[in-house]
Amino acid sequence: MATKAIASWAVNLQPSTLPASVKQAALRSLYNYIGCAIGGSNHPTVAKAHKALSPLFGKETSTLLGHKGAKKADVQHAALLNGIASHVHDYDDTHLATIIHPTGPVASAVLAYAEYKGGVSGEDLLCALTAGIEVSCKIGLAVWPEHYDIGWHITSTTGSVGAAVAVGKLMRLPEAQMAHAIGIAAVQVTGLREMFGSDTKSFHPGRAAQNGLLAALLAEQDYTSSEQALEAKRGWANVVAGGGTPKPDQYVSELGEKWEIEANAFKPFPCGIVCHPLIDACIQLREDMRRQDLEVKDITEVQALVHPLVIELTSKRTPKDGLEGKFSVFHGGAVGLLYGKAGPAQYADDVVTDAAVVEVRDKTKPTADEMIRPDETFLTVFFTRGRELKKHIDSAVGSLDKPLTNEQLTAKFVDQATLVLGEADAKSASERAWRIAESSDVAEISKAF
Amino acid sequence: MATKAIASWAVNLQPSTLPASVKQAALRSLYNYIGCAIGGSNHPTVAKAHKALSPLFGKETSTLLGHKGAKKADVQHAALLNGIASHVHDYDDTHLATIIHPTGPVASAVLAYAEYKGGVSGEDLLCALTAGIEVSCKIGLAVWPEHYDIGWHITSTTGSVGAAVAVGKLMRLPEAQMAHAIGIAAVQVTGLREMFGSDTKSFHPGRAAQNGLLAALLAEQDYTSSEQALEAKRGWANVVAGGGTPKPDQYVSELGEKWEIEANAFKPFPCGIVCHPLIDACIQLREDMRRQDLEVKDITEVQALVHPLVIELTSKRTPKDGLEGKFSVFHGGAVGLLYGKAGPAQYADDVVTDAAVVEVRDKTKPTADEMIRPDETFLTVFFTRGRELKKHIDSAVGSLDKPLTNEQLTAKFVDQATLVLGEADAKSASERAWRIAESSDVAEISKAF
Structure with a gap:
């Protein structure tokens, strides 16, 4: 039929x-x-x-x-x-x-x-x-x-x-x-x-x-x-x-x-859509960092609760080039925190291999959680001297609720x-x-x- | 690997x-x-x-x-x-x-x-x-x-x-x-x-x-x-x-x-390979019919034990044209008995719709049997006045044993x-x-x- x-x-x-x-x-x-x-x-x-x-x-x-x-x-x-x-x-x-x-x-x-x-x-x-x-x-x-x-x-x-x-x-x-x-x-x-x-x-x-x-x-x-x-x-x-x-x-x-x-x-963002909530969270959290005079070099750890598909699809911790970067939630989050954007330029090969980007990626620890929706994330960034910032993204930019x-x-x-x-x-x-x-x-x- | x-x-x-x-x-x-x-x-x-x-x-x-x-x-x-x-x-x-x-x-x-x-x-x-x-x-x-x-x-x-x-x-x-x-x-x-x-x-x-x-x-x-x-x-x-x-x-x-x-x-034969044992059997049995002066018009029923795939793949009882005839073990058997061959000419549209062919197809009753190998069949043809002929094909023509x-x-x-x-x-x-x-x-x- x-x-x-x-x-x-x-x-x-x-x-x-x-x-x-x-x-x-x-x-x-x-x-x-x-x-x-x-x-x-x-x-x-x-x-x-x-x-x-x-x-x-x-x-x-x-x-x-x-x-x-x-x-x-x-x-x-x-x-x-x-x-x-x-x-x-x-x-x-x-x-x-x-x-x-x-x-x-x-x-x-x-x-x-x-x-x-x-x-x-x-x-x-x-x-x-x-x-x-x-x-x-x-x-x-x-x-x-x-x-x-x-x-x-x-x-x-x-x-x-x-x-x-x-x-x-x-x-x-x-x-x-x-x-x-x-x-x-x-x-x-x-x-x-x-x-x-x-x-x-x-x-x-x-x-x-x-x-x-x-x-x-x-x-x-x-x-x-x-x-x-x-x-x-x-x-x-x-x-x-x-x-x-x-x-x-x-x-x-x-x-x-x-x-x-x-x-x-x-x-x-030009990468796997499952990463978008975390990238959005990182870009927004970067604004909070600026307001509080926190710098990327002060970051000690980046924690995030994400939908399980994020880990399944984009868990490349050490992407080798721009293409692999698209399948790395680590990379997406890092450029969000470093550049405040994640456009085509942030997926160029030389950005993916840049030492500053690699350093943030290495501090990033996403955790899959069945309770998190696909367009949602809970981000916590820890800084030196016990400081931390949090950001909850309920509907990532580009989602149906926020087209x-x-x-x-x-x-x-x-x-x-x-x-x-x-x-x-x-x-x-x-x-x-x-x-x-x-x-x-x-x-x-x-x-x- | x-x-x-x-x-x-x-x-x-x-x-x-x-x-x-x-x-x-x-x-x-x-x-x-x-x-x-x-x-x-x-x-x-x-x-x-x-x-x-x-x-x-x-x-x-x-x-x-x-x-x-x-x-x-x-x-x-x-x-x-x-x-x-x-x-x-x-x-x-x-x-x-x-x-x-x-x-x-x-x-x-x-x-x-x-x-x-x-x-x-x-x-x-x-x-x-x-x-x-x-x-x-x-x-x-x-x-x-x-x-x-x-x-x-x-x-x-x-x-x-x-x-x-x-x-x-x-x-x-x-x-x-x-x-x-x-x-x-x-x-x-x-x-x-x-x-x-x-x-x-x-x-x-x-x-x-x-x-x-x-x-x-x-x-x-x-x-x-x-x-x-x-x-x-x-x-x-x-x-x-x-x-x-x-x-x-x-x-x-x-x-x-x-x-x-x-x-x-x-x-x-130009048709699904699973039909070949039955076609081979019908062609050979036709020779026995000739030796015993039995004619196709005397056939009352055609029974065959076949491998289950024969029924699964070629069970079109009433094919409409040559193409469908290739997926009809009924047709393959019928032309074997009628013509003694099953070449491209026997799969022409007008042969598939020929009344004599249809008549034999309608008398044909294949039965799937798990014990029958794919290149094997047991054929029994019943004729008027209680006569019958049998043919066991152990390896159909074109099989590996009989290439x-x-x-x-x-x-x-x-x-x-x-x-x-x-x-x-x-x-x-x-x-x-x-x-x-x-x-x-x-x-x-x-x-x-």
């Missing part, structure tokens, strides 16, 4: 019937994605993939973000490379209930396809994106948490299906073909958590974008799969459930009633894009991205990105 | 040290693959995929089998399309211990890559193919049977890794890059049994070929993954084990000692290829394929296929 129900819902979704809050959430998701993909575009991981694959490009129809239209690829490779770029700084969005980063796979596929196809309006693009994100998150909820626990990278394992739905929508596939697209995407289960900390982590959402795009392209030519691909005994949900009891029908039945995209959050404002999102976009495009072009790209819903052909504005 | 052990073994494998029996098994596997891919090349499933993707082809360097060099694609799409073609008639090879069809994913990747690269000798191609097949089967054994039981199509889930190893060998990747290629392939877990009976089943080995090829291309540019991709807690084996206890280290340690390619069997001879393989190749190329070119292709080991550049002989 789930597969056909998704197909039917997605085919019938119209921009005109989307609630305004959903449209706004979709725009914010796409805007944040574009900033992240531009920001990641000059990363060595992307460069390696580009070097490996550019000799194989087909007709170069689709923009590689971060080059203001000067670099393109065929639609499949553009989806892959933009998907990698959007995730490589771990700065993208997060559907907190599943820790899916939903926009990367879906947007990478639809943006590349929209340019290939031509004549796709901003409204239609956002509607397709919304469909894809809703589906990714619903099927993610259906297999959460065992699916993630066993080791799947849920962003890409669900993203293939979301991307297929979104591209299928731009193709205006009828329901039967849409169901087959879902099935062809569902068999391409991509992404293992073992890869966290390597180039392959960001390959996952890129490949998911390609998987979904390929599925839609095949289904458009009546390539068949199964109309019970998600819910069958040996279909996607049961096979990838990791020992849990998947509930695809239950969550799929909520499509269009409970919008997951409204629960999509944006990271203020980034559009102004904060703009600052994040411009901050990232400036490092790639320069400030003037970064601001111009930001302005164009905020106005994407008004475009009659999104291909026309890609050259700003 | 398994990941690095595979990388080390594969990098060091040399054509000169391969046992003669292994070389012969590799040649037979490749030969059978080429015949199957030519035979499948004009199938509608391949045509749909070609139509969907040909507008996206890059530089057309690599032969699409079945067109005598007249049709090419870029290396990635050639791997996909040849992989689909090789499996679409369900006529390919089978590693019986895991029911992996190992050559499709691996050969599709290495043949396409060899043409792209140029200057690859037949000996090196066969050595790379052997490496890929050994690795596919060893990691398959490590997760068998729970991996398959839960619903993974083990041919493609293992084939991605095998294809990566094989292409990596043609690239002469050093061990570290080979390990990363294995990791990048391992995250692309493709293929669900729910798709059996649809176009997507043969997409699986094609996509696996692409997955492995892409992994090797990325690793060649130092794209990193994990050096414990297969055996880590959240690596491939544990995540896809389907609740079983995977044993990657154990099976990988047997690489080069116990050769899986020598246990690779070739199908005499197809090179002459039978040749007949199978020519039989299939004739339907596509005509008889003269089919025979010429067969002769070239048997001599592939002598070639100094396999790209030179592709035009015969």
Whole structure:
């Protein structure tokens, strides 16, 4: 039932019937994605993939973000490379209930396809994106948490299906073909958590974008799969459930009633989201230190109670470079205390190996506590001569209770894009991205990105 | 350990040290693959995929089998399309211990890559193919049977890794890059049994070929993954084990000692291998009928004791077309009794819907029995006036105890290829394929296929 129900819902979704809050959430998701993909575009991981694959490009129809239209690829490779770029700084969005980063796979596929196809309006693009994100998150909820626990990278394992739905929508596939697209995407289960900390982590959402795009392209030519691909005994949900009891029908039945995209959050810091409460606490506590004339050199120990996933996912005490730093709650806390911020600059390789940073990291002792919520932390910093400061973060900045404002999102976009495009072009790209819903052909504005 | 052990073994494998029996098994596997891919090349499933993707082809360097060099694609799409073609008639090879069809994913990747690269000798191609097949089967054994039981199509889930190893060998990747290629392939877990009976089943080995090829291309540019991709807690084996206890280290340690390619069997009938004992029994029993002047119209009931997988995989009592017929032990038995053969012609749509065939299918009653081995069956056919005939098949034709001879393989190749190329070119292709080991550049002989 789930597969056909998704197909039917997605085919019938119209921009005109989307609630305004959903449209706004979709725009914010796409805007944040574009900033992240531009920001990641000059990363060595992307460069390696580009070097490996550019000799194989087909007709170069689709923009590689971060080059203001000067670099393109065929639609499949553009989806892959933009998907990698959007995730490589771990700065993208997060559907907190599943820790899916939903926009990367879906947007990478639809943006590349929209340019290939031509004549796709901003409204239609956002509607397709919304469909894809809703589906990714619903099927993610259906297999959460065992699916993630066993080791799947849920962003890409669900993203293939979301991307297929979104591209299928731009193709205006009828329901039967849409169901087959879902099935062809569902068999391409991509992404293992073992890869966290390597180039392959960001390959996952890129490949998911390609998987979904390929599925839609095949289904458009009546390539068949199964109309019970998600819910069958040996279909996607049961096979990838990791020992849990998947509930695809239950969550799929909520499509269009409970919008997951409204629960999509944006990271203020370019690292694993589970670290964010502690980073937020450290940044805020640094203000208290200044008020009390306490200095970082006076710190004797940093204690924190954190959600267990913080330890499970980000326990690299001695990261070797910026990439490993993203998986180190020790590093995030240390730069928060030292710099009062944790932006892309604080995850540069030379900051990660800086002696002052290492010293604070070595004094940091996080403790997992089942009672702590994922967006919460209790921080205590001890100083020489028996002094101490405490900070309780109830909802970290960027959480659903304290989302980034559009102004904060703009600052994040411009901050990232400036490092790639320069400030003037970064601001111009930001302005164009905020106005994407008004475009009659999104291909026309890609050259700003 | 398994990941690095595979990388080390594969990098060091040399054509000169391969046992003669292994070389012969590799040649037979490749030969059978080429015949199957030519035979499948004009199938509608391949045509749909070609139509969907040909507008996206890059530089057309690599032969699409079945067109005598007249049709090419870029290396990635050639791997996909040849992989689909090789499996679409369900006529390919089978590693019986895991029911992996190992050559499709691996050969599709290495043949396409060899043409792209140029200057690859037949000996090196066969050595790379052997490496890929050994690795596919060893990691398959490590997760068998729970991996398959839960619903993974083990041919493609293992084939991605095998294809990566094989292409990596043609690239002469050093061990570290080979390990990363294995990791990048391992995250692309493709293929669900729910798709059996649809176009997507043969997409699986094609996509696996692409997955492995892409992994090797990325690793060649130092794209990193994990050096414990297969055996880590959240690596491939544990995540896809389907609740079983995977044993990657154990099976990988047997690489080069116990050769899986020598246990690779070739199908005499283009359908699920589990049906073969019953088909063989029906064909042989038909001879007994003729000797006793019994006719098919006299049959009242066909009873058979079969291995439980026969019922699990091929229980379509009323297949609607040739594709569904491949998953119908009822159909296989019926054409065996009616025609005395079960070749591609007996799986044509109009044979599957023929009234005489339907009549025999409707009288067929297979029973699963745990005591029956997979290559065994006990057949009893009842006739009017209380007559009956029995046939016990201990080892079906095409099984390891009764493998197809090179002459039978040749007949199978020519039989299939004739339907596509005509008889003269089919025979010429067969002769070239048997001599592939002598070639100094396999790209030179592709035009015969």
